[in-house]
Amino acid sequence: MQEKELRLEKFKKLRDSLPYRFEKTHSIRELRSKFEKDFEPFEICLNGKLKRVSNQDGIKVGRLEDGERELLVYFSQGEDPKEGESISLFGKLERKEGKVCLIDAKIASCEPRALNEVLSELELEPGRFFARVSARLMNLRKMGKAIFGDVQDWSGRVQVYLSKDGSGEAFESFSELVDIGDVLGIEGELFRTKAGELTIEVKRFEVLAKSLNPMPEKWHGLKDTEVRYRKRYLDLIVNEEARRAVLIKNRLIKSIREFLDQNGFIEVETPILQPIASGANARPFKTFHNALEEELYLRIAPELYLKKLVVGGLERVYELGRNFRNEGVDSTHNPEFSMVEFYAALWDYKDMMEFIKNLMLFVCQKTLGKSFIETKDRLISLEKFEVKTYFGLLEEKTNKGMDFFLNDTSELREFCKNSGVENVWNLSHGKLIDKVFSIFVEESLTTPTFVIDFPKLISPLARTHREDKRLVERFELYILGKEVANAYSELTDPIEQRERFESQRTQKSAGDEEAMLADESFIEALEYGLVPTAGAGIGIDRLMMVLTDEESIREVILFPALKSKGA
Secondary structure, eight states, rough: OHHHHHHHHHHHGGGOOOSOOOOOOHHHHHHHHBBBOOOEEEEEEEEEEEEEEEEEEEEEEEEESSSSSSEEEETTTOOOOTTTOOEEEEEEEEEEEEEEEEEEEEEEOOOOBBBHHHHHHHHOOOOEEEEEEEOOOOOOOEEEEEEEEEEEEEEEEEEEEEEESSTHHHHHHHHHHHOOOOOEEEEEEEEOOOOEHHHHHHHEEEEEEEEOOOOOOOTTOOOOOOHHHHHHHHHHHOOOOOOOHHHHHHHHHHHHHHHHHHHTTOOOOOOOOSSSSSSSSSOEEEETTTTTTTEEEOSSSHHHHHHHHHHTTTTEEEEEEEOOOOOOBTBOSSSEEEEEEEHHHHHHHHHHHHHHHHHHHHHHHHHSSEEEEOOSOOOEEEOOOOOEEEHHHHHHSSSSOHHHHHHOOOHHHHHHHHTTOGGGGOHHHHHHHHHHHHHHHHGGOSOOEEEEEEEGGTTTOOOOOOSSSEEEEEEEETTTTTEEEEEEHHHHOHHHHHHHHHHHHHHHHTTOSSSOOOOOOHHHHHHHHHOEEEEEEEEEEHHHHHHOOSSSSSSSSSSEEEEEEOO
């Protein structure tokens, strides 16, 4: 009989007895924190007898024991310890996969500390502490009259143990009914094995959910990215990094809200279904409202509604929610994404730049617990930001000045064509400039950099620069080559705003599907008077990519857009 058929037979026996609820006393993390002390890794010398030495990927691994306790040891490259020796080892003590281990150990002549004394300080004896937990069985080791396994809930893992003598009927029913992947309600007493493993001796259990499908065979992780994205629930079960990403994103969103709330901003909600898709350069999704008998759009940005609220007297407002743009899917774009936009009356873009500096540092410290981002090959501090001009960067990378980009479209088209830009004859003047910036500049902006003073051609909602009428007071923040924030002094002149919308209308008529639609209700709101205002937008998913050093946006969205199978 196939494994799935065997599981189905067990499920049929359990169907009528599956519980409606289960009252747990602790999460696994709560149990571990109660009996396991958190500590920063530290160097130490320990003495003991070495046993069970093996080779793992070229590294010798063994267990050091002193008669009462034992410790897992990972030796330095090149060390060749012999099993059965009594030796002194110098290395770094730290937790690895929840267990205290000696890392990078070397055989040494040093003044050792007693192994039992050190472990007793870090790992308390639970003294047969009673607990009820709900967790999924992740592996199983049957040894005659004893069963060992590891169970996992959202917060962590712990070992479980059943014996024929000590667990009674639970041992037999566990052997008969339980498979790897089942979610169990477990009652039992905690104890610590000689190897230091915190363990629940199971006295009673219930199957809370039966896994009819076998779990992935490779418990070191689900590697197929296609399966991981389509079956995110399986990814979350198997891969610790996937669970960690969810928690980080949760902290990220909370920290943004906390900072904005602390600084007097009010959170609001604006429509997702909108009669006019405006507020950004993007192609919208269309839908139809049957009762109203009119075509509506999923919002591409909340910007115009939020500025209407500033006109109405709400001096500091923000919205954190979903936007929708009918665009391609790649490593940094998903058709629906999370974004926060916020607006402050009486500020300009320089005020907003200082505010975002402080916001980024606050968010990093709250989310990661430090003031820097750790990548594969460097540390990126969020305590120092550079400021560079848009055209200064273009000139630095292309040896072409501002006049070249703003005055001569024929030469610019030829330059874009030679630079690998496709369909140059169909792109507007502004799009050509933007393409060059994307190709030549963006990836080089690895350290936190504010790029300021954008061309007016690509900024229809930003206020004209006070020193150069060809520019606007706008900046984008780049970190690790990715745009994280976009902000500007808001255009408050209703006459100029109408002219900008007309220019966008001309571009749309010429074939630019991302050109912005004119919103007459927004212009009317401006006619009642919008005070000097600065606004900003931050892509939550893009910021998450930067904080976790991920190259694909699909890694930080639980259910990314994917083409249907067979399509």
